[in-house]
Amino acid sequence: MSFLDAILSPLRCIQDYAKVIADADVDWKNLVVLFSLGVYVLETYLLSRQYPYYSREAPPPALSQHFPGETFQKSQNYGRDKARFAFVYSAFGEILGIGLIYAGAQVWAWKIAGEWLTKWGYVGYEVLNPFHGILLLASAIPFLPLSYYQTFVLEEKHGFNKMNVRLFITDTLKGWALTFFIGSPFLAGFLWIIRWAGDGFIPWLMSFLIAFQLVMVVLYPTVIQPLFNKLSPLPQGPLRTRIEALASRLKFPLTDLYVIDGSKRSAHSNAYFYGLPWSKHIVIYDTLIKQSAPEEIEAVLAHELGHWWYSHPLKLMIISEVHLLLLFSAFPAFLQSASLLTSFGFPTSVARHPPIIISFMLFQNLFTPVEALLTMAMNAVSRYFEWQADKFAFEQDVSDNDEKAATEGKDGSTDGVAADDMGERLAKALIGLHKENLSSVWVDWLYSAYHHSHPTLPERLRVMDDLRSQKNLREGASAKKEL
Ligand SMILES: [Zn+2]
Structure with a gap:
Protein backbone atom coordinates (compact mmCIF):
# COMPACT_ATOMS: atom_id res chain seq x y z
CA MET A 1 0.00 0.00 0.00
CA SER A 2 1.47 3.34 -0.99
CA PHE A 3 1.64 6.36 1.28
CA LEU A 4 -1.15 8.05 -0.65
CA ASP A 5 -3.36 4.97 -0.25
CA ALA A 6 -2.70 4.99 3.48
CA ILE A 7 -4.12 8.51 3.62
CA LEU A 8 -6.91 7.97 1.13
CA SER A 9 -8.36 4.70 2.37
CA PRO A 10 -9.68 6.04 5.72
CA LEU A 11 -11.07 9.01 3.80
CA ARG A 12 -12.88 6.65 1.42
CA CYS A 13 -14.20 4.82 4.43
CA ILE A 14 -15.63 8.09 5.83
CA GLN A 15 -17.06 8.89 2.42
CA ASP A 16 -18.84 5.54 2.24
CA TYR A 17 -20.31 5.98 5.71
CA ALA A 18 -21.36 9.53 4.88
CA LYS A 19 -23.07 8.25 1.73
CA VAL A 20 -25.11 5.77 3.76
CA ILE A 21 -26.13 8.50 6.20
CA ALA A 22 -26.87 11.05 3.48
CA ASP A 23 -29.12 8.60 1.64
CA ALA A 24 -31.04 7.62 4.76
CA ASP A 25 -34.58 8.86 5.25
CA VAL A 26 -33.94 11.40 7.99
CA ASP A 27 -35.70 14.54 9.14
CA TRP A 28 -32.57 16.66 8.85
CA LYS A 29 -34.00 19.85 10.28
CA ASN A 30 -35.15 18.25 13.53
CA LEU A 31 -31.89 16.34 13.74
CA VAL A 32 -29.90 19.59 13.51
CA VAL A 33 -32.11 21.14 16.20
CA LEU A 34 -31.68 18.05 18.38
CA PHE A 35 -27.88 18.17 18.03
CA SER A 36 -27.80 21.85 18.85
CA LEU A 37 -30.01 21.31 21.92
CA GLY A 38 -27.78 18.43 23.02
CA VAL A 39 -24.68 20.61 22.99
CA TYR A 40 -26.59 23.40 24.74
CA VAL A 41 -27.75 21.07 27.51
CA LEU A 42 -24.24 19.70 27.97
CA GLU A 43 -22.69 23.19 28.20
CA THR A 44 -25.39 24.44 30.55
CA TYR A 45 -24.86 21.40 32.75
CA LEU A 46 -21.12 22.13 32.88
CA LEU A 47 -21.73 25.76 33.76
CA SER A 48 -24.14 24.74 36.51
CA ARG A 49 -21.38 22.51 37.93
CA GLN A 50 -18.98 25.46 37.92
CA TYR A 51 -21.41 28.07 39.24
CA PRO A 52 -21.55 27.03 42.94
CA TYR A 53 -17.76 27.37 43.20
CA TYR A 54 -18.21 31.15 43.04
CA SER A 55 -19.92 31.02 46.43
CA ARG A 56 -17.00 29.39 48.25
CA GLU A 57 -15.73 31.40 51.16
CA ALA A 58 -11.98 30.77 50.85
CA PRO A 59 -9.46 30.03 48.07
CA PRO A 60 -7.99 26.54 47.59
CA PRO A 61 -5.09 25.89 50.03
CA ALA A 62 -2.47 26.11 47.25
CA LEU A 63 -3.54 29.69 46.51
CA SER A 64 -4.57 30.96 49.92
CA GLN A 65 -1.34 32.88 50.56
CA HIS A 66 -1.52 34.62 47.15
CA PHE A 67 -5.18 35.55 47.21
CA PRO A 68 -5.89 37.62 50.27
CA GLY A 69 -9.54 38.11 51.22
CA GLU A 70 -10.35 41.12 49.10
CA THR A 71 -8.76 39.89 45.86
CA PHE A 72 -10.37 36.50 46.32
CA GLN A 73 -13.79 38.05 46.86
CA LYS A 74 -13.38 40.26 43.80
CA SER A 75 -12.47 37.30 41.62
CA GLN A 76 -15.44 35.30 42.97
CA ASN A 77 -17.81 38.19 42.19
CA TYR A 78 -16.40 38.64 38.71
CA GLY A 79 -16.61 34.90 38.01
CA ARG A 80 -20.20 34.75 39.26
CA ASP A 81 -21.25 37.69 37.09
CA LYS A 82 -19.56 36.17 34.06
CA ALA A 83 -21.24 32.81 34.67
CA ARG A 84 -24.67 34.45 35.00
CA PHE A 85 -24.03 36.31 31.77
CA ALA A 86 -22.99 33.04 30.10
CA PHE A 87 -26.30 31.39 31.16
CA VAL A 88 -28.25 34.22 29.52
CA TYR A 89 -26.01 34.45 26.46
CA SER A 90 -26.17 30.75 25.62
CA TRP A 110 -31.74 32.66 -0.21
CA LYS A 111 -34.81 34.43 -1.61
CA ILE A 112 -33.52 37.92 -0.74
CA ALA A 113 -30.09 37.07 -2.14
CA GLY A 114 -31.70 35.87 -5.37
CA GLU A 115 -33.73 39.06 -5.67
CA TRP A 116 -30.62 41.19 -5.20
CA LEU A 117 -28.67 39.19 -7.77
CA THR A 118 -31.51 39.62 -10.27
CA LYS A 119 -31.58 43.34 -9.59
CA TRP A 120 -27.82 43.64 -10.13
CA GLY A 121 -27.95 41.43 -13.23
CA TYR A 122 -25.78 38.59 -11.89
CA VAL A 123 -28.24 35.69 -11.97
CA GLY A 124 -26.46 32.34 -11.87
CA TYR A 125 -23.21 33.66 -10.36
CA GLU A 126 -23.12 31.56 -7.23
CA VAL A 127 -19.77 32.98 -6.14
CA LEU A 128 -21.29 36.48 -5.93
CA ASN A 129 -24.27 35.32 -3.92
CA PRO A 130 -24.78 37.40 -0.75
CA PHE A 131 -26.75 34.55 0.88
CA HIS A 132 -24.12 33.70 3.46
CA GLY A 133 -23.49 37.38 4.27
CA ILE A 134 -27.20 38.02 4.84
CA LEU A 135 -27.46 35.05 7.19
CA LEU A 136 -24.33 36.09 9.10
CA LEU A 137 -25.68 39.60 9.64
CA ALA A 138 -29.13 38.31 10.60
CA SER A 139 -27.60 36.14 13.30
CA ALA A 140 -24.98 38.71 14.46
CA ILE A 141 -27.19 41.78 14.91
CA PRO A 142 -29.38 40.31 17.70
CA PHE A 143 -26.21 39.68 19.75
CA LEU A 144 -25.16 43.34 19.69
CA PRO A 145 -27.10 44.37 22.82
CA LEU A 146 -25.57 41.45 24.72
CA SER A 147 -22.08 42.31 23.62
CA TYR A 148 -22.75 45.96 24.56
CA TYR A 149 -23.88 44.79 28.00
CA GLN A 150 -20.81 42.59 28.39
CA THR A 151 -18.44 45.47 27.68
CA PHE A 152 -20.17 48.44 29.30
CA VAL A 153 -21.90 46.79 32.24
CA LEU A 154 -20.15 43.55 33.16
CA GLU A 155 -16.51 44.39 32.38
CA GLU A 156 -17.05 47.98 33.44
CA LYS A 157 -18.42 46.95 36.84
CA HIS A 158 -15.25 44.96 37.55
CA GLY A 159 -12.93 47.67 36.32
CA PHE A 160 -11.72 46.03 33.10
CA ASN A 161 -13.44 48.03 30.41
CA LYS A 162 -11.39 50.83 28.86
CA ILE A 169 -19.06 50.92 17.29
CA THR A 170 -15.97 51.36 15.11
CA ASP A 171 -14.61 47.99 16.29
CA THR A 172 -17.87 46.28 15.36
CA LEU A 173 -18.04 47.94 11.94
CA LYS A 174 -14.37 47.20 11.24
CA GLY A 175 -14.94 43.57 12.22
CA TRP A 176 -17.86 43.28 9.81
CA ALA A 177 -15.96 45.04 7.02
CA LEU A 178 -13.04 42.64 7.50
CA THR A 179 -15.34 39.62 7.41
CA PHE A 180 -16.71 40.99 4.16
CA PHE A 181 -13.43 41.87 2.45
CA ILE A 182 -11.59 38.73 3.50
CA GLY A 183 -14.53 36.36 3.81
CA SER A 184 -16.11 37.07 0.40
CA PRO A 185 -13.06 36.29 -1.78
CA PHE A 186 -12.35 33.30 0.46
CA LEU A 187 -15.87 31.95 0.09
CA ALA A 188 -15.83 32.66 -3.64
CA GLY A 189 -12.59 30.66 -4.02
CA PHE A 190 -13.99 27.87 -1.84
CA LEU A 191 -17.18 27.55 -3.91
CA TRP A 192 -15.38 27.88 -7.21
CA ILE A 193 -12.99 25.04 -6.36
CA ILE A 194 -15.78 22.64 -5.35
CA ARG A 195 -17.74 23.50 -8.49
CA TRP A 196 -14.71 23.18 -10.74
CA ALA A 197 -13.23 20.00 -9.23
CA GLY A 198 -16.52 18.22 -8.46
CA ASP A 199 -16.38 15.24 -6.10
CA GLY A 200 -12.58 15.19 -6.22
CA PHE A 201 -12.29 18.66 -4.69
CA ILE A 202 -10.46 17.63 -1.51
CA PRO A 203 -6.77 17.97 -2.51
CA TRP A 204 -7.48 21.25 -4.31
CA LEU A 205 -9.51 22.68 -1.48
CA MET A 206 -6.92 21.64 1.13
CA SER A 207 -4.14 23.32 -0.88
CA PHE A 208 -6.27 26.43 -1.15
CA LEU A 209 -6.95 26.47 2.61
CA ILE A 210 -3.29 26.01 3.53
CA ALA A 211 -2.29 28.80 1.11
CA PHE A 212 -5.01 31.01 2.60
CA GLN A 213 -3.80 30.34 6.16
CA LEU A 214 -0.23 31.21 5.21
CA VAL A 215 -1.38 34.45 3.61
CA MET A 216 -3.28 35.25 6.82
CA VAL A 217 -0.16 34.61 8.93
CA VAL A 218 1.45 37.47 7.01
CA LEU A 219 -1.65 39.68 6.68
CA TYR A 220 -2.92 39.46 10.26
CA PRO A 221 -0.08 41.25 12.04
CA THR A 222 0.78 43.63 9.20
CA VAL A 223 -2.66 44.69 8.00
CA ILE A 224 -5.41 43.51 10.34
CA GLN A 225 -4.00 43.98 13.84
CA PRO A 226 -2.92 47.61 13.11
CA LEU A 227 -6.55 48.41 12.24
CA PHE A 228 -7.44 47.80 15.87
CA ASN A 229 -4.26 48.40 17.85
CA LYS A 230 -1.05 50.34 17.73
CA LEU A 231 2.17 48.34 17.89
CA SER A 232 5.32 50.24 18.80
CA PRO A 233 8.88 48.94 19.27
CA LEU A 234 9.71 48.04 22.87
CA PRO A 235 12.07 50.77 24.13
CA GLN A 236 15.65 49.97 25.18
CA GLY A 237 15.94 48.98 28.81
CA PRO A 238 16.29 45.98 31.12
CA LEU A 239 13.20 44.25 29.68
CA ARG A 240 14.40 44.53 26.09
CA THR A 241 17.91 43.36 27.06
CA ARG A 242 16.49 40.33 28.84
CA ILE A 243 14.20 39.29 26.01
CA GLU A 244 16.86 39.75 23.33
CA ALA A 245 19.35 37.73 25.38
CA LEU A 246 16.79 34.96 25.91
CA ALA A 247 15.93 34.91 22.19
CA SER A 248 19.54 34.79 21.05
CA ARG A 249 20.44 32.07 23.55
CA LEU A 250 17.59 29.91 22.20
CA LYS A 251 18.35 30.95 18.58
CA PHE A 252 14.83 32.27 18.25
CA PRO A 253 14.75 34.29 14.98
CA LEU A 254 13.50 37.47 16.65
CA ARG A 265 -9.77 48.32 25.30
CA SER A 266 -9.23 46.29 28.40
CA ALA A 267 -7.09 45.87 31.47
CA TYR A 285 0.71 43.98 26.12
CA ASP A 286 1.37 47.34 27.73
CA THR A 287 -0.83 46.12 30.58
CA LEU A 288 1.56 43.22 31.26
CA ILE A 289 4.55 45.58 31.31
CA LYS A 290 2.72 47.74 33.81
CA GLN A 291 1.82 44.82 36.06
CA SER A 292 4.95 42.69 36.14
CA ALA A 293 8.67 43.01 36.80
CA TRP A 308 8.06 27.79 19.54
CA TRP A 309 10.75 25.32 20.65
CA TYR A 310 8.27 22.43 20.49
CA SER A 311 6.68 23.74 17.22
CA PHE A 328 -14.56 17.74 3.87
CA SER A 329 -14.31 14.06 3.14
CA ALA A 330 -17.85 13.57 4.42
CA PHE A 331 -19.18 16.47 2.37
CA PRO A 332 -19.36 14.94 -1.18
CA ALA A 333 -22.08 12.58 0.05
CA PHE A 334 -24.25 15.57 0.95
CA LEU A 335 -23.35 17.68 -2.07
CA GLN A 336 -26.36 16.44 -4.05
CA ILE A 358 -26.52 25.95 1.04
CA SER A 359 -25.51 22.28 1.15
CA PHE A 360 -22.26 23.09 2.90
CA MET A 361 -23.87 25.32 5.49
CA LEU A 362 -26.58 22.79 6.37
CA PHE A 363 -24.03 19.97 6.30
CA GLN A 364 -21.87 21.86 8.81
CA ASN A 365 -24.82 22.10 11.19
CA LEU A 366 -24.88 18.32 11.33
CA PHE A 367 -21.44 18.35 12.87
CA THR A 368 -22.23 20.37 16.01
CA PRO A 369 -21.86 17.43 18.43
CA VAL A 370 -18.67 16.19 16.73
CA GLU A 371 -17.26 19.71 16.84
CA ALA A 372 -18.02 19.99 20.56
CA VAL A 381 -3.87 18.79 23.53
CA SER A 382 -3.48 22.49 24.22
CA ARG A 383 -3.21 21.89 27.99
CA TYR A 384 -0.48 19.34 27.32
CA PHE A 385 1.36 21.92 25.20
CA GLU A 386 1.03 24.49 28.00
CA TRP A 387 2.53 21.99 30.42
CA GLN A 388 5.44 21.43 28.00
CA ALA A 389 5.99 25.17 27.63
CA ASP A 390 5.95 25.64 31.41
CA LYS A 391 8.51 22.88 31.79
CA PHE A 392 10.63 24.47 29.07
CA ALA A 393 10.54 27.82 30.85
CA PHE A 394 11.47 26.16 34.13
CA GLU A 395 14.58 24.64 32.56
CA GLN A 396 15.93 27.99 31.38
CA ASP A 397 18.93 29.28 33.25
CA VAL A 398 18.38 32.67 34.87
CA SER A 399 21.95 33.61 35.68
CA ASP A 400 23.09 34.71 32.16
CA ASN A 401 20.32 37.16 31.72
CA ASP A 402 20.58 38.50 35.21
CA GLU A 403 24.17 39.45 34.42
CA LYS A 404 23.18 41.04 31.12
CA ALA A 405 20.43 43.05 32.73
CA ALA A 406 23.10 44.66 34.84
CA THR A 407 21.10 47.85 35.19
CA GLU A 408 19.20 46.20 37.98
CA GLY A 409 22.38 45.79 39.99
CA LYS A 410 21.16 42.76 41.87
CA ASP A 411 23.66 40.56 43.58
CA GLY A 412 21.79 37.38 44.29
CA SER A 413 23.82 36.17 47.26
CA THR A 414 22.96 39.25 49.28
CA ASP A 415 19.35 40.09 48.47
CA GLY A 416 18.22 36.54 47.86
CA VAL A 417 16.65 37.29 44.44
CA ALA A 418 19.14 35.28 42.37
CA ALA A 419 18.44 32.26 44.54
CA ASP A 420 15.20 31.79 42.58
CA ASP A 421 14.79 30.08 39.23
CA MET A 422 12.83 30.71 36.06
CA GLY A 423 10.05 28.48 37.38
CA GLU A 424 9.64 30.66 40.45
CA ARG A 425 9.54 33.79 38.30
CA LEU A 426 7.00 32.23 35.96
CA ALA A 427 4.91 31.20 38.95
CA LYS A 428 5.08 34.77 40.27
CA ALA A 429 4.08 36.16 36.88
CA LEU A 430 1.21 33.68 36.54
CA ILE A 431 -0.09 34.50 40.00
CA SER A 448 -12.26 22.86 32.95
CA ALA A 449 -11.68 19.72 30.84
CA TYR A 450 -14.27 20.94 28.36
CA HIS A 451 -13.52 24.66 28.21
CA HIS A 452 -9.96 25.36 29.27
CA SER A 453 -7.04 25.54 26.88
CA HIS A 454 -4.67 26.09 29.84
CA PRO A 455 -4.19 24.06 33.01
CA THR A 456 -5.57 25.77 36.11
CA LEU A 457 -3.27 27.94 38.21
CA PRO A 458 -2.94 25.42 41.09
CA GLU A 459 -2.05 22.74 38.51
CA ARG A 460 0.63 24.91 36.96
CA LEU A 461 2.09 25.88 40.34
CA ARG A 462 2.19 22.21 41.33
CA VAL A 463 4.12 21.40 38.13
CA MET A 464 6.74 24.01 39.05
CA ASP A 465 7.05 22.56 42.55
CA ASP A 466 7.38 19.01 41.21
CA LEU A 467 10.03 20.07 38.71
CA ARG A 468 11.92 21.86 41.45
CA SER A 469 11.94 18.88 43.79
CA GLN A 470 13.06 16.59 40.94
CA LYS A 471 15.86 19.03 40.16
CA ASN A 472 16.91 19.24 43.79
CA LEU A 473 16.92 15.45 44.04
CA ARG A 474 19.11 15.19 40.93
CA GLU A 475 21.48 17.85 42.22
CA GLY A 476 21.59 16.19 45.61
CA ALA A 477 22.46 12.84 43.98
CA SER A 478 25.24 14.31 41.84
CA ALA A 479 26.67 16.22 44.82
CA LYS A 480 26.87 12.95 46.73
CA LYS A 481 28.73 11.33 43.84
CA GLU A 482 31.30 14.14 43.87
CA LEU A 483 31.91 13.58 47.55
ZN1 LIG B 1 1.16 29.06 26.62
Missing part, protein backbone atom coordinates in the same frame (compact mmCIF):
# COMPACT_ATOMS: atom_id res chain seq x y z
CA ALA A 91 -29.91 30.51 26.25
CA PHE A 92 -30.47 33.51 24.01
CA GLY A 93 -28.19 32.05 21.32
CA GLU A 94 -29.98 28.72 21.45
CA ILE A 95 -33.46 30.24 21.22
CA LEU A 96 -32.35 32.52 18.41
CA GLY A 97 -30.64 29.71 16.48
CA ILE A 98 -33.61 27.37 16.72
CA GLY A 99 -36.04 30.22 16.10
CA LEU A 100 -34.22 31.18 12.91
CA ILE A 101 -34.29 27.57 11.70
CA TYR A 102 -38.03 27.14 12.31
CA ALA A 103 -38.82 30.59 10.92
CA GLY A 104 -37.11 29.51 7.70
CA ALA A 105 -34.31 32.10 7.86
CA GLN A 106 -32.16 30.13 5.42
CA VAL A 107 -34.91 30.04 2.79
CA TRP A 108 -35.66 33.71 3.38
CA ALA A 109 -31.98 34.68 3.00
CA MET A 163 -13.55 51.26 25.73
CA ASN A 164 -15.94 54.06 24.94
CA VAL A 165 -19.07 53.69 22.82
CA ARG A 166 -17.38 55.19 19.81
CA LEU A 167 -14.57 52.61 19.89
CA PHE A 168 -17.15 49.86 20.41
CA THR A 255 13.02 40.30 14.15
CA ASP A 256 10.85 42.76 16.04
CA LEU A 257 9.82 43.30 19.61
CA TYR A 258 6.61 45.27 20.06
CA VAL A 259 4.42 46.69 22.74
CA ILE A 260 0.71 46.64 21.91
CA ASP A 261 -1.73 49.15 23.37
CA GLY A 262 -4.09 46.53 24.79
CA SER A 263 -4.98 48.98 27.55
CA LYS A 264 -7.02 50.92 24.97
CA HIS A 268 -6.58 42.15 30.71
CA SER A 269 -2.98 41.31 29.82
CA ASN A 270 -0.99 38.94 27.65
CA ALA A 271 2.06 38.30 25.42
CA TYR A 272 2.50 36.30 22.23
CA PHE A 273 4.69 35.71 19.20
CA TYR A 274 3.92 35.26 15.51
CA GLY A 275 5.54 35.17 12.09
CA LEU A 276 7.11 32.90 9.50
CA PRO A 277 9.72 30.29 10.48
CA TRP A 278 12.67 32.56 9.68
CA SER A 279 11.32 35.82 11.05
CA LYS A 280 9.40 36.08 14.31
CA HIS A 281 7.88 38.98 16.19
CA ILE A 282 7.13 39.16 19.87
CA VAL A 283 4.27 41.31 21.11
CA ILE A 284 3.80 42.26 24.75
CA PRO A 294 11.07 42.55 33.82
CA GLU A 295 12.35 39.19 35.09
CA GLU A 296 8.77 37.95 35.41
CA ILE A 297 7.91 39.04 31.86
CA GLU A 298 11.07 37.29 30.72
CA ALA A 299 9.75 34.11 32.34
CA VAL A 300 6.39 34.56 30.55
CA LEU A 301 8.29 34.86 27.27
CA ALA A 302 10.44 31.84 28.13
CA HIS A 303 7.11 29.98 28.29
CA GLU A 304 6.03 31.48 24.94
CA LEU A 305 9.35 30.49 23.35
CA GLY A 306 8.73 27.00 24.72
CA HIS A 307 5.73 26.87 22.37
CA HIS A 312 3.28 23.96 18.90
CA PRO A 313 1.80 26.43 16.40
CA LEU A 314 2.77 24.12 13.50
CA LYS A 315 1.42 21.07 15.30
CA LEU A 316 -1.87 22.84 16.00
CA MET A 317 -2.06 23.86 12.36
CA ILE A 318 -1.53 20.26 11.22
CA ILE A 319 -4.25 19.05 13.60
CA SER A 320 -6.63 21.67 12.24
CA GLU A 321 -5.84 20.59 8.63
CA VAL A 322 -6.58 16.97 9.51
CA HIS A 323 -9.82 18.08 11.14
CA LEU A 324 -10.84 19.97 8.00
CA LEU A 325 -9.80 17.04 5.83
CA LEU A 326 -12.10 14.70 7.76
CA LEU A 327 -14.94 17.22 7.63
CA SER A 337 -28.69 15.69 -1.14
CA ALA A 338 -32.04 17.20 -2.07
CA SER A 339 -33.67 15.91 1.12
CA LEU A 340 -31.30 18.00 3.24
CA LEU A 341 -32.57 21.16 1.55
CA THR A 342 -36.25 20.25 1.39
CA SER A 343 -36.32 19.42 5.11
CA PHE A 344 -35.22 23.02 5.78
CA GLY A 345 -38.08 24.26 3.61
CA PHE A 346 -36.23 25.02 0.38
CA PRO A 347 -38.50 24.67 -2.67
CA THR A 348 -37.86 21.61 -4.85
CA SER A 349 -36.72 23.89 -7.69
CA VAL A 350 -33.71 24.80 -5.53
CA ALA A 351 -33.28 21.39 -3.90
CA ARG A 352 -33.13 19.55 -7.21
CA HIS A 353 -29.70 21.05 -7.94
CA PRO A 354 -28.53 22.07 -4.48
CA PRO A 355 -26.36 25.21 -4.49
CA ILE A 356 -23.02 24.29 -2.87
CA ILE A 357 -23.18 27.14 -0.39
CA LEU A 373 -16.13 16.76 21.26
CA LEU A 374 -13.26 17.85 19.03
CA THR A 375 -12.99 21.18 20.84
CA MET A 376 -12.72 19.26 24.09
CA ALA A 377 -9.99 17.03 22.62
CA MET A 378 -8.17 20.07 21.25
CA ASN A 379 -8.25 21.69 24.68
CA ALA A 380 -6.64 18.57 26.12
CA GLY A 432 0.21 38.20 39.18
CA LEU A 433 -1.69 37.79 35.90
CA HIS A 434 -4.32 35.65 37.58
CA LYS A 435 -4.88 38.30 40.22
CA GLU A 436 -4.91 41.22 37.81
CA ASN A 437 -7.35 39.43 35.50
CA LEU A 438 -9.43 38.28 38.50
CA SER A 439 -9.46 34.79 36.96
CA SER A 440 -11.39 32.06 38.74
CA VAL A 441 -9.53 30.38 41.59
CA TRP A 442 -11.96 27.49 41.97
CA VAL A 443 -12.61 25.38 38.90
CA ASP A 444 -14.76 22.32 38.41
CA TRP A 445 -12.66 19.59 36.76
CA LEU A 446 -15.23 18.64 34.10
CA TYR A 447 -15.98 22.26 33.23
